[in-house]
Amino acid sequence: MDFIVDPRVETYLRSLDRTADPVLEEMEELARERDFPIVGAHAGKLLSILTRATGARRVLELGSGFGYSAWWFARGLPPGGRVTCTDFSADNRELALGFLAKTGLADKVEFLVGDALQAVRPLAGGFDIVFNDVDKQSYPESVPVAVSLLRPGGLFITDNALWYGKVAESRMGDSTTRAVRRFNELLHGSAELEAVILPVHDGLAVAVKL
Numbered sequence: 001m002d003f004i005v006d007p008r009v010e011t012y013l014r015s016l017d018r019t020a021d022p023v024l025e026e027m028e029e030l031a032r033e034r035d036f037p038i039v040g041a042h043a044g045k046l047l048s049i050l051t052r053a054t055g056a057r058r059v060l061e062l063g064s065g066f067g068y069s070a071w072w073f074a075r076g077l078p079p080g081g082r083v084t085c086t087d088f089s090a091d092n093r094e095l096a097l098g099f100l101a102k103t104g105l106a107d108k109v110e111f112l113v114g115d116a117l118q119a120v121r122p123l124a125g126g127f128d129i130v131f132n133d134v135d136k137q138s139y140p141e142s143v144p145v146a147v148s149l150l151r152p153g154g155l156f157i158t159d160n161a162l163w164y165g166k167v168a169e170s171r172m173g174d175s176t177t178r179a180v181r182r183f184n185e186l187l188h189g190s191a192e193l194e195a196v197i198l199p200v201h202d203g204l205a206v207a208v209k210l
Contacts, residue, residue, distance in 0.1 A: 004165045004199060013042050023103040027068050030095075036065065039133070039159050043201040044072035047131070050155060050206070051076030056128035059083045060149060062116040062142055063133040067096025067109070069159075073131070074105040083109045084123070086116035117145050126151045132158040136176045139183035147192050150209040156193060158183070162203025 019041065031038045039047070051059065051073055057080065059073045064085035073083045087093060093111045100106040112119045116134050130146040132139070139158070146156045161184060162168070166177040187195045187207055195207035 004162050004202060010040075010042065010201075017041055017045065019045065021103060023099050024068075024071060027066065027071065027099055030066065031068065037160075038065065038068040039072075039204075040201045043159070043204050044069060046198075046200060046204065047072045047157065048076035050157070051129065054128060054153075054155060056155075057081045058127045059129045059131065060120060060123070060127045061085045061131045061133070062120065062146070063087060063135070064092070064096060064111065065133070066092045067099050069131060069133065070096060070109055071100060071103065071105065073129070074100065074108040077108055081108055084120075084127075085109060085111040086119050087111070087113065088115065089113070117141055120145065120149065123149065125149045127154060129155045129157060132156065133160070136160065136163070137179045139179050140186055143183065143186045143190065143193075147190070147209060152209055154209050156187075156195075156205075156207040156209065158187070158205040158207075160202045161197045161205035162199065164202060167203075 047069060061070060064070055064087045070083050070085050085096060090113050093113050096111060097106055100109050117138060125148060127149050130150055132142045132146060134142055150156060163177055163180040166173060167181045187193060187205060192210055193207040194210060195205060198204045
């Protein structure tokens with residue numbers, strides 16, 4: 001499946017990027033080898049910019065994989081900032097902490113293993129950013145969880161909000177597409193959030209808690 005942005009545009013945008021880091025390149029190569037979904041450098045740079053622009057100090061990831069998006073968030077955090085990562089896989093945890101240690105960012109990261117939407121429930125709220133990349137079937141369930149953990153003015157950011165453009169097709173379709181479409185409806189219909197979906201990579205939803 002292709003992403004919604006023309007590959008030529010993706011290539012051009014990447015050519016403008018001056019972020020050079022051998023560990024980031026290693027993570028991108030691993031993603032290619034395993035056909036593992038990551039947000040990509042263009043969306044990753046936006047995550048880092050939003051982190052800096054909002055003065056975020058506490059970031060929560062719902063679904064972290066092997067730490068690619070966490071790298072971008074940690075890069076944007078000030079000293080003492082923290083990214084709390086979550087993933088089902090203990091192997092992904094070890095990969096993530098290994099990659100982040102090599103790039104000097106491990107002290108900004110903690111990693112919880114388990115179902116993300118369950119593992120974060122005991123956490124104290126007041127997060128500046130909640131980033132959502134859980135299993136797409138669980139996207140609708142992520143909305144109240146994120147709202148409960150964000151501070152007022154905090155950002156709820158979600159990857160794959162356009163799901164390869166399938167959300168714009170017939171309302172029939174596979175259950176995953178229906179789940180992402182339902183998530184988008186909940187996000188935009190929430191009285192506690194103001195949201196926009198940016199056509200970056202596979203669609204990046206950005207919402208602010210009112």
